[in-house]
Amino acid sequence: MAERTTTGTGRRGTQAVVVRGGTVVDQTGERPADVLVVGDRVVEVGTTVSPPRGAVELDASGCVVSPGLVDLHTHLRQPGREESETVESGARAASLGGFTAVVAMPNTEPTLDSAEAVRNVYELATTATAEVAVAGAITVARAGERLAPMAELAELGVRIFTDDGTGVQSAGLMRRALEYATGLGVTLAQHCEDATLAGDGAMHEGAWSSRLGIPGMPAVAEEVMVARDLALARSTGARIHFLHLSTAGSVGLVRRAKAEGLPVTAEAAPHHFTLTDACAAGYDPVFKVNPPLRPESDVGAVKQGLADGTIDAIATDHAPHAPEAKDLPFDQAPPGMLGLQTALSLALTELDLPLVRILALMSWQPAAIAGLDAARGGNQGGPVAPGSVANLCVIDPTATWIVDPAALASRSRNSPYGGRSLTGRVRHTVFRGEPVVIDAEAQR
Numbered sequence: 001m002a003e004r005t006t007t008g009t010g011r012r013g014t015q016a017v018v019v020r021g022g023t024v025v026d027q028t029g030e031r032p033a034d035v036l037v038v039g040d041r042v043v044e045v046g047t048t049v050s051p052p053r054g055a056v057e058l059d060a061s062g063c064v065v066s067p068g069l070v071d072l073h074t075h076l077r078q079p080g081r082e083e084s085e086t087v088e089s090g091a092r093a094a095s096l097g098g099f100t101a102v103v104a105m106p107n108t109e110p111t112l113d114s115a116e117a118v119r120n121v122y123e124l125a126t127t128a129t130a131e132v133a134v135a136g137a138i139t140v141a142r143a144g145e146r147l148a149p150m151a152e153l154a155e156l157g158v159r160i161f162t163d164d165g166t167g168v169q170s171a172g173l174m175r176r177a178l179e180y181a182t183g184l185g186v187t188l189a190q191h192c193e194d195a196t197l198a199g200d201g202a203m204h205e206g207a208w209s210s211r212l213g214i215p216g217m218p219a220v221a222e223e224v225m226v227a228r229d230l231a232l233a234r235s236t237g238a239r240i241h242f243l244h245l246s247t248a249g250s251v252g253l254v255r256r257a258k259a260e261g262l263p264v265t266a267e268a269a270p271h272h273f274t275l276t277d278a279c280a281a282g283y284d285p286v287f288k289v290n291p292p293l294r295p296e297s298d299v300g301a302v303k304q305g306l307a308d309g310t311i312d313a314i315a316t317d318h319a320p321h322a323p324e325a326k327d328l329p330f331d332q333a334p335p336g337m338l339g340l341q342t343a344l345s346l347a348l349t350e351l352d353l354p355l356v357r358i359l360a361l362m363s364w365q366p367a368a369i370a371g372l373d374a375a376r377g378g379n380q381g382g383p384v385a386p387g388s389v390a391n392l393c394v395i396d397p398t399a400t401w402i403v404d405p406a407a408l409a410s411r412s413r414n415s416p417y418g419g420r421s422l423t424g425r426v427r428h429t430v431f432r433g434e435p436v437v438i439d440a441e442a443q444r
């Protein structure tokens, strides 16, 4: 496969940065250490580092210093919906959330289904404050009819393909795509939703949808596609990644598939382990998302899947919608919620997991799924070691803050967490040696 095209120029100059007084936590363990960065590299990790004069000091006392977070699922909206988000504003939100890389979803206008469209996003990302990897579309225009030129996109470094926003409805086409992906060494990621079962549903089909009179989409709309794709993965031997799993049935299917040895991975979004379908009670479209918010029992199953390793990654599904687009009656509003700036804090606040497990779910495991890790020539997901590119996240696990949608860096305001108090916050983010966030403030 061709070299991955990297994005972002990172910091300019050769300024040194020292991250002082924190506890480094990565896949190799945990130790109190300062981290010295010169240029774009970590040069020293230890308790006696001596930075050159003039080095920028980042105070990490009481903090965890980890590899930068990696989001497998970000809608950056550019090109086509710049009023909702741009590569630049989305990357800034990512930096504030501790992410040093995001995978940009292809449901832009036009779709990211051609070499030209992919190159354009790379170009837009050259000055971004986070690495932007592109997910290419599986089918042309995400129309589910013909395969996109996946080989051409893979040549440009695209390592993950999806029609996210919709699932590939045709089993025959999905089978062909899986065979093709295996040959190219890339991964297909499925948004599992059977259109004939989901119909015009605008929320989870259950007691709340009946009470509210909002058309529902049943859990089985997701589960039949998970089951179908597992059968296809079994028969083709292809790798597959399941996006935003939201039901107990889906989690159970993936758990059994993993036990059987199938090479499948899965992600869950923070809103699926922190909110339920009861949130729709006030008809506020900020709670409309796809897959929809589910009942408590599904939320519990997603948490269990995160705890027992069935689910490999927490991915934001950051889906900005400008106020004028989102502010419609519930059944007409577009689905989607902001996620980049709240994901880590929600995981730290709501999941009963050790911090290192949360970092595995948000940094090195997603880096590996996206093909951005060191094993595949990338610079994401750690470990924090001399010689590696300095992509770091400094987290204060005890800081509390209240989410104010108006203060988020996104161009949109559709966070469902306004007013919620969260514990644990990103203090600094270093991207390719550049402190892009200092004391929870974006630097550019």
Ligand code: DOR
Pocket (backbone or CB within 6 Å): 075, 107, 164, 165, 166, 191, 288, 289, 290, 291, 319, 320, 334, 335, 336, 337
């Ligand atoms: O809620 C969602 N919003 N789910 C999707 O699959 C697409 C996304 C979007 O692009 O807005």
